[in-house]
Amino acid sequence: MKGKNIVLGVTGGIAAYKAADLCSRLIKAGAHVDVVMTKHATAFIQPLTFQTLSGNPVIIEQFETPIKWELAHISLSQKADLFVIVPATANMIGKMANGIADDFLSTALLATTAPVMVAPAMNTKMFEHLAVQENMETLRRRGVFVLETAEGRLACGDIGKGKLLDVEAILFAMKKSLAKADFSGLSLTITAGPTAAALDPVRLITNRSTGKMGFELAKQASQRGAKVDLIARTCPKSIQPFVNWMPIETTSDMAEAVANSLQQTDGLIMAAAPLDYQPIRVEKEKIKKTNDDWQLTLVRTVDILRTTPRKEGQVVIGFAAESQNLIENAKKKCKEKALDLVVANDISRADIGFGSEENQVVLVDLNREEALPKMTKSSVADCILDRFLRIRETK
Numbered sequence: 001m002k003g004k005n006i007v008l009g010v011t012g013g014i015a016a017y018k019a020a021d022l023c024s025r026l027i028k029a030g031a032h033v034d035v036v037m038t039k040h041a042t043a044f045i046q047p048l049t050f051q052t053l054s055g056n057p058v059i060i061e062q063f064e065t066p067i068k069w070e071l072a073h074i075s076l077s078q079k080a081d082l083f084v085i086v087p088a089t090a091n092m093i094g095k096m097a098n099g100i101a102d103d104f105l106s107t108a109l110l111a112t113t114a115p116v117m118v119a120p121a122m123n124t125k126m127f128e129h130l131a132v133q134e135n136m137e138t139l140r141r142r143g144v145f146v147l148e149t150a151e152g153r154l155a156c157g158d159i160g161k162g163k164l165l166d167v168e169a170i171l172f173a174m175k176k177s178l179a180k181a182d183f184s185g186l187s188l189t190i191t192a193g194p195t196a197a198a199l200d201p202v203r204l205i206t207n208r209s210t211g212k213m214g215f216e217l218a219k220q221a222s223q224r225g226a227k228v229d230l231i232a233r234t235c236p237k238s239i240q241p242f243v244n245w246m247p248i249e250t251t252s253d254m255a256e257a258v259a260n261s262l263q264q265t266d267g268l269i270m271a272a273a274p275l276d277y278q279p280i281r282v283e284k285e286k287i288k289k290t291n292d293d294w295q296l297t298l299v300r301t302v303d304i305l306r307t308t309p310r311k312e313g314q315v316v317i318g319f320a321a322e323s324q325n326l327i328e329n330a331k332k333k334c335k336e337k338a339l340d341l342v343v344a345n346d347i348s349r350a351d352i353g354f355g356s357e358e359n360q361v362v363l364v365d366l367n368r369e370e371a372l373p374k375m376t377k378s379s380v381a382d383c384i385l386d387r388f389l390r391i392r393e394t395k
């Protein structure tokens, strides 16, 4: 987002206030934001809010006097890296589909050659109306990126489609459309987070992994154009529309899903922390509490990286979470499991690793080690994906 010119169009729907959150996040991410509001949007939220958040004057009227924006609809439209309409009313979608230019926003949309993204938000009945559906289809056919809507309770009380997609998910889609597309045409299997094993219907063994690193990898890979199979117990709502989430519970579920996914992908990044041990059996009924201690027998789970068959040319990257002898253990894992790369993680440090936003890793293969500086998990994910592509070139 850094340095990108975003034109944010806001139209007259009840979700207009959410555009303020988006504007603020774009500014924090380093984008330059110009906000254009329709007259009806100003009935829902004050231009002053956007002016303050973006640090730029907000454009509303086409024929304002004195005319400050003379040919602004042309210049704005041409400097934009991305034009995004949040929320997009049924009315604006209809105008776009039919080439109507009767206010500043709709005129600027006709004048732009920038990619255009539209986040519809409206009452379920309006959303499902054939006119709106056909207009959205027309826009899609012309290359406009029409986002899905979320389902849920709408402001009018209806429950169904038509709710504005999460701001986080809109931001994700914007980053995706602006990112370099060096993974386009590739597909990836990515695992994230812990697995779990039941002791009985209420008790569960799992571990401290939050999945953040794997989710970042899935997010970045998808933004760079990859098709991603994400194998994990949970998946953040914001990335669900952009990955093929394959939900799993146990380590053997994960092994099966990885084997299936690897049938058609170009490689595997195993960022998950599957349980190495699981209870010897799962009790059907809840185990009753007694005054005695409870001796639990755990058995080994399947070793996914060691046992999953691979195809020629597939890149396989593993993670090693170690609390001692980091490099030595990572090299051993790389060799024993025939990996192309191991991302070695020192879990003894509280400031990085599990649950934290940052990580400091060493990329280890049989020949060398590359120690990366401490950085956000999102930047670590980018570095790992860069290495993925370089390894792929050598295969």
Ligand SMILES: Cc1cc2nc3c(=O)[nH]c(=O)nc-3n(C[C@H](O)[C@H](O)[C@H](O)COP(=O)(O)O)c2cc1C
Residues within 6 Å of the ligand: 010, 011, 012, 013, 014, 015, 038, 039, 040, 041, 088, 089, 090, 091, 092, 121, 122, 123, 126
């Ligand atoms: C309280 C209220 C809420 C509205 N919410 C929406 C909405 O969420 N989506 C929508 O498409 N239209 C909604 N409308 C209707 C639009 O405001 C109306 O179609 C208007 O002409 C849109 O103008 P614009 O597209 O130029 O902003 C709402 C109207 C009112 C009075």
